[in-house]
Amino acid sequence: xxxxxxxxxxxxxxxxxxxxxxxxxxxxxxxxxxxxxxxxxxxxxxxxxxxxxxxxxxxxxxxxxxxxxxxxxxxxxxxxxxxxxxxxxxxxxxxxxxxxxxxxxxxxxxxxxxxxxxxxxxxxxxxxxxxxxxxxxxxxxxxxxxxxxxxxxxxxxxxxxxxxxxxxxxxxxxxxxxxxxxxxxxxxxxxxxxxx
Numbered sequence: 001x002x003x004x005x006x007x008x009x010x011x012x013x014x015x016x017x018x019x020x021x022x023x024x025x026x027x028x029x030x031x032x033x034x035x036x037x038x039x040x041x042x043x044x045x046x047x048x049x050x051x052x053x054x055x056x057x058x059x060x061x062x063x064x065x066x067x068x069x070x071x072x073x074x075x076x077x078x079x080x081x082x083x084x085x086x087x088x089x090x091x092x093x094x095x096x097x098x099x100x101x102x103x104x105x106x107x108x109x110x111x112x113x114x115x116x117x118x119x120x121x122x123x124x125x126x127x128x129x130x131x132x133x134x135x136x137x138x139x140x141x142x143x144x145x146x147x148x149x150x151x152x153x154x155x156x157x158x159x160x161x162x163x164x165x166x167x168x169x170x171x172x173x174x175x176x177x178x179x180x181x182x183x184x185x186x187x188x189x190x191x192x193x194x195x196x
Contacts, residue, residue, distance in 0.1 A: 001036075001063070001064040001067070001109055001110055001113040002062045002063065002064070003064070003099075003106055005036070005038065005089055007099075007103075008036065008089050008091055009089070011095050011096075011098070011099050012095040013034075013089045013091035013095075014090060014091075015038060015087055015088070015089050016087070016089075016090060017086070017087055018040070018042075018082035018085070018086045018087075018088060019082065019085055020082060020084050020085055021081055021083075022081065022086075023080070023081050024042060024066075024081060024082065024088065025066065025076050025079070025080050026076065027046060027075075027079045028075045028076065029075060029076050030075055030076075031066065031069030031070045031073075031075060031093065032092065032093055033066075033070075033091060033092060033093060033096075034064065034067060034091045034096040035064060035065055035066050035080075035088050035089070036062075036063070036064045036088065036089045037059055037060060037062065037063055037064075037065075037086060037087075037088055038061060038086075038087040038088060038089055039061055039085075039086060039087040040060075040061065040082055040083070040085055040086025040087060041058065041059065041061075041082070041083040041084050041086065042058075042059045042080050042081065042082055042083065042086060043055060043057065043059075043081060043162075044056040044057045044058075044059075044066070044078040044079065044080045045079060045081075045165065046077075046078050046079070047079075053165045054168060055162065055165035055166045056078045057078075057117075058083075058158070058162070058166075064113075065080060067110065067113075067114075068114070070096060070097070071097075120143060123139065123143070124139065124140075124143075124166075133173050133174070133177045134177050134180070134181060136167040137163065137167060137174065137177055137178065138181075138186070140163060140166050140167050141156060141194075144156060144158075144196075145196055153195050153196065154195070155194070155195050156193070156194040156195070156196055160174045160175050178194060
């Protein structure tokens with residue numbers, strides 16, 4: 001979701017710098033802010049007992065993250081960290097809720113964003129439970145392409161590790177599967193970049 005930064009600042013938002021790998025918020029921390037990225041990237045993830053991460057979301061400039069707990073008075077279900085130096089606007093919960101009351105069009109946009117995220121989570125869950133590594137990776141690639149490309153092929157900006165984190169696979173499995181997919185001409189790999 002993207003709210004005009006000028007409007008956010010007029011309602012109390014402050015811009016904060018986060019260095020690469022800085023934590024924006026921790027899993028189980030009380031939700032206190034609406035966050036919107038001005039520059040940089042953020043990932044939300046969960047760790048399991050073996051230290052493996054499951055990526056819940058990847059967010060870039062112009063996108064927001066971590067909103068649901070604000071609306072239902074819950075703690076954050078995941079940890080969020082900056083993947084690169086990032087500038088993030090954050091507005092306190094009470095000010096954000098007041099903004100939603102005063103601007104119903106923003107509330108409608110937020111509802112649309114939630115519906116898309118919920119739909120994508122459902123598709124991803126079905127792929128993880130029911131399909132082969134290739135099917136999981138193809139689902140991830142199709143989802144990214146649908147959101148970010150308006151032409152035949154797109155460069156996938158994620159490392160093999162991030163693809164593994166999103167799909168619940170081991171990085172070695174992702175590497176082997178992408179190599180097989182390249183041989184079958186389902187993807188191109190040029191200078192270590194996946195093109196789909």
